[in-house]
Amino acid sequence: MALSRIWSAFIIVAIVVASIKCFFFGQTDIFNWMVIGKADDAANPLKLDGIIQTCWVSVELCLKLIGILALFMGLMSIAEKAGGIRLLSRIVGPFFSKLFPDIPKGHPSMGHMIMNFSANLLGLDNAATPFGLKAMESLQELNPQKDTASNAQIMFLCLHAAGLSLIPVSVIAIRASQNASNPTDVFIPCLIVTFVGTMAAMLIVSFKQKINLLQPVVIGWIFGLSAIIASLVLYIRSLDAAGIQSFSGLLSNGLILFIFLIIILGALYKKIDVFDAFIEGAKDGFKTAINIIPYLVGMLVAISLLRTSGTFDVVINGIKSLFVYLGTDTRFVEGLPTALIRPLSGGAARGMMVSTMETYGADSFPSRLSGIFQGASDTTFYVVAVYFGSVQIKNTRYAIGSMLLADLVGVCTAIGICYLFFG
DSSP: OHHHHHHHHHHHHHHHHHHHHHHHSOOTTHHHHHHHOOTTOTTOSSOSOOHHHHHHHHHHHHHHHHHHHHHHHHHHHHHHHHTHHHHHHHHHHHHHHHHOTTSOTTOHHHHHHHHHHHHHHTTOHHHHHHHHHHHHHHHHHHOSSTTBOOHHHHHHHHHHHHTOOSOOHHHHHHHHHTTOSSGGGGHHHHHHHHHHHHHHHHHHHHHHHTOOOOSHHHHHHHHHHHHHHHHHHHHHTTSOHHHHHHHHHHHHHHHHHHHHHHHHHHHHHTTOOHHHHHHHHHHHHHHHHHHTHHHHHHHHHHHHHHHHHTHHHHHHHHHHHHHHHHTOOOGGGGGHHHHHHTTTOHHHHHHHHHHHHHHHOTTSHHHHHHHHHHHSOOOHHHHIIIIIHHTTOOBOTTHHHHHHHHHHHHHHHHHHHHHHHHO
């Protein structure tokens, strides 16, 4: 129900703003660009896709997902039949049983979730999505109300959307391409912000679900994970931008190939029909990609209307005027467009970040802040549309509110950390 109201509000607000611009400010062609505009059209002043083009983009995105989902869900099917997922579930069981008390001990969903979190941590977006969708399917098996999000699904998605990531490789690469004096200077701030955002999501959902986090097992796992991340940070800090990208590629892509090898060897040891198991899982990947098309089209069209109507510009100008009136420092406001659009569209946020760098310089405060925003969270509404859509959930309960509240904590933390590191 919450998603329905938000989606409706997006469309209504966008059309109202566009109507005001059309009838009161003389922008008579705004409706045309909102509907049939193309970002690559030289005559398009908005440089954004209208709703028709967005529908094509949505379907193309799902078609590209088919191959990736088929590959990784096929491998997950092999791992399940070989017992690998249950083994992983038993390893993380003591910790996850406290965060997800409704999940039976040793259930495969725990293995799927830890693989999703691991892929996110390493920045493996292509792998994280299939693992995450498989986790949602496993959790849906335990869900007594199939059209309503369960507690476990909400906790999982809120932690996933918090976007805990070790190395913001794409942000570093873009900063390097913009000739930043030190492209990696946002690395530590990004890591701090994603960690704080993840902890905030965990606390928010745990409070709502009445989960006690002050348990030795939970505290031990959190401190253990923090120690591992801190160790990697100490090593990565000694590398330059090229070294970080090289290390990230070696660690992340090497790990993918290692997982492939372990799954195949384990399946052969267990005498599993490997290829047949792969085909069975790959078929599920194809079905999942097709199922999410309506949800993705609906969400991306609403977001397109918000962007092409100029609603974001109105919000940003309003925020800036407010802080100017209050007499406070307004440098952070120039970086806010990335933060505001990040929950809606990763690609648009990336474009905002690049635009900020080109306008103010790669070493400016707004550019560094926009880089931290870009590397420190996930696309909340995309996650909601794809993950809940994949299992046909209509009532998301408090999931969106919890995600957006965690995003707000991340934004406030990012602003504070940016002032702390870069003045």
